[in-house]
Amino acid sequence: MNSSAAVTPDPGLEIIFSRCDLAHPLLREFHEAVRVFRERDQRGQRDHAGAPVDGPAPQASERPPAEMPEAKPDLASLVHRDAELVSPPDIFLQIEKVINDPRSSARQVAHIVSQDPGLSAKVLKIVNSAFFGFQQQIDTISRAVTILGTRELSSLALGTSVMSLFRESPSSLMHMGLFWEHSLACGICARLLAGFKNFQGLERFFISGLLHDVGKLIIFKYLPRWSEIVLRSVRDSDLFYYEVERQHLGFDHAQVGLALAEQWKLPTTLEQGLGRHHEALRVPPSAEAAVVSLADTIVNALGLGNSGERRISPDIIHIFEFLSLPVGIMENLVPLISRQIEETFHLFYSST
Numbered sequence: 001m002n003s004s005a006a007v008t009p010d011p012g013l014e015i016i017f018s019r020c021d022l023a024h025p026l027l028r029e030f031h032e033a034v035r036v037f038r039e040r041d042q043r044g045q046r047d048h049a050g051a052p053v054d055g056p057a058p059q060a061s062e063r064p065p066a067e068m069p070e071a072k073p074d075l076a077s078l079v080h081r082d083a084e085l086v087s088p089p090d091i092f093l094q095i096e097k098v099i100n101d102p103r104s105s106a107r108q109v110a111h112i113v114s115q116d117p118g119l120s121a122k123v124l125k126i127v128n129s130a131f132f133g134f135q136q137q138i139d140t141i142s143r144a145v146t147i148l149g150t151r152e153l154s155s156l157a158l159g160t161s162v163m164s165l166f167r168e169s170p171s172s173l174m175h176m177g178l179f180w181e182h183s184l185a186c187g188i189c190a191r192l193l194a195g196f197k198n199f200q201g202l203e204r205f206f207i208s209g210l211l212h213d214v215g216k217l218i219i220f221k222y223l224p225r226w227s228e229i230v231l232r233s234v235r236d237s238d239l240f241y242y243e244v245e246r247q248h249l250g251f252d253h254a255q256v257g258l259a260l261a262e263q264w265k266l267p268t269t270l271e272q273g274l275g276r277h278h279e280a281l282r283v284p285p286s287a288e289a290a291v292v293s294l295a296d297t298i299v300n301a302l303g304l305g306n307s308g309e310r311r312i313s314p315d316i317i318h319i320f321e322f323l324s325l326p327v328g329i330m331e332n333l334v335p336l337i338s339r340q341i342e343e344t345f346h347l348f349y350s351s352t
């Protein structure tokens with residue numbers, strides 16, 4: 001379809017904003033930015049990130065009736081039932097151990113990463129991509145550690161390792177390429193928002209956004225029939241995804257993500273992003289969670305990838321106010337997110 005072709009009305013836009021008061025100036029501005037972006041996307045002016053061609057997950061209405069659900073485990077046991085989830089990826093543990101040793105050096109971190117050829121190659125591709133925008137080519141892990149810093153490299157190692165860990169989650173429930181496109185776009189958006197606020201440790205915000213929905217993947221893996229019920233209920237009600245999870249399971253994916261972050265002893269920034277992105281302003285409010293929450297809302301509205309969520313929360317108004325973001329930020333933010341997801345998705349999601 002060329003850019004001059006007629007654009008059909010976007011029925012999804014009404015659903016996305018169905019719980020929002022568009023009389024509010026901020027929400028009107030946000031709605032218009034989303035409308036323009038989605039219209040341009042429909043005309044084919046945005047290249048999709050290139051999710052694997054394994055076919056989209058069937059819509060809930062196309063699936064056969066769900067079987068009898070599994071017995072619901074308690075929240076704690078959900079992250080203890082798999083040896084892979086008991087502790088974080090080994091490479092992350094090794095790097096963190098070195099970082100937390102005052103006698104260690106950046107050279108030791110570089111040595112650890114270099115022992116994993118696959119991770120080394122992926123890190124170098126990412127570091128040399130438009131995602132970071134360095135002017136000079138970085139051709140060694142040692143150089144990457146020097147330029148990025150040990151914490152940033154540790155975050156990249158964690159993010160890429162977790163993506164690999166959950167790469168084979170049930171595609172019958174969710175197209176994993178689209179799930180990770182959403183997650184990566186959320187990480188990119190969180191990093192950009194944190195940059196606008198001049199927050200320190202931008203890569204922590206990126207990884208927090210990237211992994212914010214990892215709890216959903218754990219639920220998909222161990223409670224597939226309950227997940228089917230949740231997906232159907234989200235489609236058929238006006239509730240948010242996490243509200244439906246609480247209704248059926250007694251907990252939600254953010255709580256599962258927090259349990260995993262605590263089990264893995266991840267930094268507080270990541271705990272906040274994974275565990276509180278639906279309750280960012282709960283006392284005491286969390287800037288980290290607020291950034292991830294807003295990023296998640298923006299990416300869901302733009303339709304970048306798919307997280308299973310159909311609506312955005314009216315709380316976006318309070319998040320904007322809490323973060324004191326300037327009017328008109330969407331005009332600058334949306335093109336940056338779109339460009340970076342197109343340029344970097346294959347780097348993070350590729351198997352090499």
